[in-house]
Amino acid sequence: MQKIIFIGAGSMAEALIHGWIKKNVISPHALFISNRSNKERLNELVESYDVNLLEDHTHLRDADLVILAMKPKDARAAMEVIAPHLSADTAILSVLAGVSIDTIEQHLGSRPIARVMPNTSATIGMSASGIAFNNHVTDVKRALYIQMLEAIGIVIEVEEEKLHAVTALSGSGPAYLYYLVEAFERAGAEFGLSKEIVRELMVQTIAGSAEMLKSGNLEPSLLRKKVTSPGGTTEAGIKALESMSFNEAIVNCVRSAENRSRELALEE
Known part of the structure; x- marks a missing residue:
């Protein structure tokens, strides 16, 4: 052009x-x-x-x-x-x-x-x-x-x-992931890990997990189960997320963003 x-x-x-x-x-x-x-x-x-x-x-x-x-x-x-x-x-x-x-x-x-x-x-x-x-x-x-x-x-x-849904998912999605990394940084600080160390670990973890999703045919739920040993550390963490209604929080997050996109359409 x-x-x-x-x-x-x-x-x-x-x-x-x-x-x-x-x-x-x-x-x-x-x-x-x-x-x-x-x-x-x-x-x-x-x-x-x-x-x-x-x-x-x-x-x-x-x-x-x-x-x-x-x-x-x-x-x-x-x-x-x-x-x-x-x-x-x-x-x-x-x-x-x-x-x-x-x-x-x-x-x-x-x-x-x-x-x-x-x-x-x-x-x-x-x-x-x-x-x-x-x-x-x-x-x-x-x-x-x-x-x-x-x-x-x-x-x-x-x-x-x-x-509207695309806006809520991938349009806003980077902010959700950055917010997640911020939360991991706060969690790591509780155990004496520096922000720099936590960030390096989590960025690589997110990048590696994304590549696993891209390179294979396994559903996210199956990939999760492969990491989650019965009675292990991952299971303990997942149970903590479940107790805090993690799935519902994510759905509500996307729903709120999607609703706001529709509101913007009415406001203009």
Whole structure:
């Protein structure tokens, strides 16, 4: 693509920019960034990635792709600003939680629109993304968007309605895992282990467990049982988790995030 413009310059925009440039998928000279008011943030991204500032909205007219990456609460105002400057051929890729394709069409007109929910692991080419398309996206464009996203991880096409669940699972998922590591660090500190030691142990444990899940056909429950000897230490730990309703806590966590995604759709 010759020209891709980000409207919004937060963490998700940076993750995509970083991932695409690192993987040599898109030249930094093809990427343009803008946001509502934070010039310091824009300058930081320009210095870090050698991308371009979008200094005038009239330059939107020759964009191949516009990526909506602002906060969902700012989406309506931002789309009203850019709508008059878009050509009929410009496609839209939205990474906004909760903002529907129908809403985007209402503000930006009938055009190719894709909604994607990546996560910040795009920065290292390890995102897990869900994507949905409207009827104006051709097979060629669909393949192109999927190829762009596969360069920074995996991407799975889903019905748009399912993006609420994708948001709650993989979109927010890295934060849950970081929170888990924080808890392990606190637990390790009780036994005199430094944060650095606990982190090194747990990061490798998580990475190894993920590879076990990826490389084999065993269900998570069977892998768990292979680690859990009757009367052993792992069983004692699992029983403690069960006594604290661990499964219910995880389900409630995802349910709350999914509900919030739906609320955002109603708020915008």
